[in-house]
Amino acid sequence: MSHTPGPWGYSAIPWEEGFGASFGHDGKLVAFVYGHESSDEITLLFQDVPETDEEARANFALLKAAPDLLEACRVLVSERDADVKCPVCMEDSGCLLDCPVQLARVAIAKAEGRS
Numbered sequence: 001m002s003h004t005p006g007p008w009g010y011s012a013i014p015w016e017e018g019f020g021a022s023f024g025h026d027g028k029l030v031a032f033v034y035g036h037e038s039s040d041e042i043t044l045l046f047q048d049v050p051e052t053d054e055e056a057r058a059n060f061a062l063l064k065a066a067p068d069l070l071e072a073c074r075v076l077v078s079e080r081d082a083d084v085k086c087p088v089c090m091e092d093s094g095c096l097l098d099c100p101v102q103l104a105r106v107a108i109a110k111a112e113g114r115s
Helices: 053-082 100-111
Strands: 009-015 018-025 028-036 042-045
Touching: 028 053, 053 100
Parallel strands: none
Antiparallel strands: 009 018, 018 028, 028 042
16 A cells, blocks of 8 residues: 655635644645634544555545554654664764654654754
């Protein structure tokens, strides 16, 4: 099962009843998320892309797994920060740019809206 390739762009959509956001790739809408400020529930809609049901299921599975993936990245980074030497790239101070720990830091920053 393969999801729509990244990167996925994001744009906030002002909406008087709550909030909305669209996620797109290559000029096509991958997903639209919206919710009401008076509720904790959000609704996820898919449009345009994906091309197939399999791709839609893969996109949904990826979005559903996002909180778990973020937590896994945080654990990886916290384990690295507790060690003097990175167990992956073996650097003493800071990780190499292509080190999985550094890639996890970048992903965390993106998920937290810092990049």
